[in-house]
Amino acid sequence: MRTTILAPYRRFLSPYSHQRSQVRLITARTYRRTITSDSKRQNSSLAAEHHNPHHEANKAAILHGRQTNLPSFRSHPCPINQYHKLVEAGTLRADPHQTRIIEKLQRLHDDLLTYEPPKIPTAPPSSNSLIARLFSGSSPEPEIISPDKVPKGLYLYGDVGTGKTMLMDLFYNSLPAHISRKRRVHFHAFMIDVHKRIHAAKLKLGHRGGDPIEPVARDLANQAYVLCFDEFQVTDIADAMILRQLFEKLMNYGVVCVITSNRHPDELYRNGIQRSSFIPCIELLKERFEVTDLDSGTDYRRIPRTLSHVYYDPLTPENKAEIDKIFRAFTSDPHDPVVNNRKLMIWGRELKVPESTSNVARFSFHDLCGNPLSAADYIEITKTFKTIFVTDVPKMGLGEKDLARRFITFIDACYDMRTKLFVSSEVPIYKIFADNPNAKNTDVSDHMRSVMDDLGLSGDVVGSSSMFTGEEEIFAFARCCSRLVEMGSKQWAETAGM
Template identity: 60%
Template sequence: MTATASLSRRVFLASRFRHPSRVLARSKPSLRRSQASIASVQPDFTPPPPPPSSSQRTLDTSAGVPPYRAPEQRRNEWHAPSRVTPMSKYKELIDNGTLRPDDHQLQIVGKLQKLHDELRNYNQPTVEEAVVQTPSFLQRLFGSQAETLPEPPSNLPKGLYLYGDVGTGKSMLMDLFYLTLPPHITRKSRVHFHAFMIDVHKRLHDFKKTHPPGADPILPIARALAKENTVICFDEFQVTDIAVAMILRRLLECMIKFGVIFVMTSNRHPTKLYKNGIQRASFLPAIDLLMSQFDVTDLDSGTDYRKMPRALSNVYFHPLTEEHNLEIQKIFDALTAHDGPVVQDKQLDVWGRKLKIPESSDNVAKFTFDELCGKPLSAADYLEVTKEFNTIFVVDVPKMNLGHKDLARRFITFIDACYENHTKLFVTSEVPIYQIFSDEGTTQHSKEKTEHMRSVMDELGISDQQIGTTSIFTGEEELFAFARACSRLVQMGTQEWAMTAGHEDKHAMIL
């Protein structure tokens, strides 16, 4: 294939993307063709959650708690026919070749089916109106309650807590369950945990602005969420700091008593959450709650679905040469030619702040690595960028060493945001993209973590030559974030991703 033909194909694939908020509804025959075309996506593909309908969003905000708006939610919502169950859909996907038979995974689907059957006969009790209390915030946050909460409903089904390493099919199983929920479960959410916690922090901020000091925000927020949701599906559940740990403890306790059922995926067994964290003892009751109120299930079966063979799409360019700069610019020019004018320094609003986009059209944005990661941007910033633009170019990505850990963490957060919003990503980098986080030093510390890195590399099917023998990361959570980023970069470099990135019908993968 000539360079021109190759470029034309990449432009064709990428130009199919349209921002979800700007896409007109399709006819049913066209929609069915789209569903069929993306059914070949690998099982661990993670579509963003569908939005609730307006009827699901009625909420008394007298307690000063705004309705939940998950950052990832998209306009279209897909509903499986009432006769479809997790097991029937899973067997259909096996029969048509979309998924491969896996005995261990079949057992997990059996647990999804059990919960599905229990939900058919479950109706969440009415959630009483919030009563705002005024003890100290810290007293409330760390578990002291003056108000008596109701006991959980006697027929409340146990939730599911699915944990496993990258590539074990967590997100596919979550989608399978969520999209086949019984039809009477209309109040539901599927959201990446990171985006959910950003929303909770916004609620806390809004609450403090409208209530006297010391008023308890957790109960009103828990009530609001319980009013809006009978079922909540969390992807990538994790606990990284003491504030999140304490907020989660209270939220889970309250929402379960209000009759909410949770299905969660995580990289960690509950007993390993927030391991060695500050004041972890205060979080132990939440771990006990997870162990008692959830069916905790290990997804690891020895099969890594992200290692399945697939064709690569040429979206990552290295090293940093004038030739690659010109090629990236040609792709950018082609994608923006019919996508509105290219503007400089567009401003996005994020929590009342202005975030500058150096170069962008309606759906495409371009950053240098320094513009994207050289400033103290947060996950909320990156989520907003990936919601606004379905195709993003990042140029001049350096190889990072131990002195660049803050930059590396931000870039990983950006990768996660791209993945969760299914954004098309083009990159130019100093070294192969999978080596940007490697450190070729031979310090004693790097030798000590070699065994862990070897395990990570084996899981991802990546060799020493591809990724380097060591990582600049040291802690267990850092290493897992590094592994997840590498795995996601692999997936985001495939033709399947190129064909479906920015697609508003991503839930159709399993419907």
């Protein structure tokens, strides 16, 4: 049970028990700076927690902001409280950079305790008649709140694997119960939702025309005035054109955001089409957010991991038999038999899953990436099935660029949903995009090498590829390889899909 619930944070586990005294010293000092009036109670609580025999069983509750049997520093969970409990338990490693960020999240948490967002009216009547518009007094103009009355959001950027998502989740899960209008979402999934809403708004406006972003922003603000976005990035011109207006309207409605990203706002959408139109959005982010980096002294991705056997290459009868054996083992429950061509409905479209139970699915690479599927399809697949088998993945070159893009999108969805993945491939899975799978680090372009260094990869691992040329493409490719390495680790194999 403990392993299952702590799965999203296993990469932050400390293998060094002797660091705990250092952790206690750092965290005690940090908390005294935050709440000096509670310092005595805090110190006694820390001591009580350290010797509590039920401490291990309470880790899951700590991560998810639920009530525990441990003494609390405050009357309700808060980010710094939860963080200190985790470092005290040895679940998190000592990291002063993360401590600095959790202090900022604590500041925002405290601001939100007394924040009252403005009331946002429901949608005005849709009638076109002059009389309806003249006498629509029941739908007043939305109240626009002054920026100085809205808690300043946090834009947290830094390398992959430094703990941004974990810290944001501690913040989100510790929000008090009275903040019920909140939402935590991966940014890619959020933008899919926004495009669907804009499409529906345009249909509703009909021939009258008008601004479709206004009703979308109003509905989003009504649903949540605290928004947490994970992995904010802008790679699509359609997103770039929408975001400035959308963010401006959301903030005018008093919405407070926490954003994690791999990039500083100034680096977003670099070299994108019509980037000048996106500059106002960048300026808005820098003005309305506290922009801070998580320049951690520890790269958690580079902590050695034991690779588990979930990837099989080359495509031999022996490897096929092994994949078949594992699939049968995962689908052996007689109460949940394998169904052929199970139908998933996505945006009114029908997607067939070749073989699946309620939790396990198997696709051939052609089924998964040979058809024009979108990010929305892959998100729905990974939401539905906790374990996915993908067979017969080929080595891809310039002629299969569309297939490669879809596979990258699929891997991103699997990573975000912590899907357990089994793959059979023509070459080692990290090298399926390589023109020369045997390339050394010296054969990689300067830009590619820079990105791969940032992600903890080397040319020896992924080979050399000229398929991806644009900056965003190269980053997406290298990040996919990095994620495949992590998803092949023993820790991931043991804890994903739960």
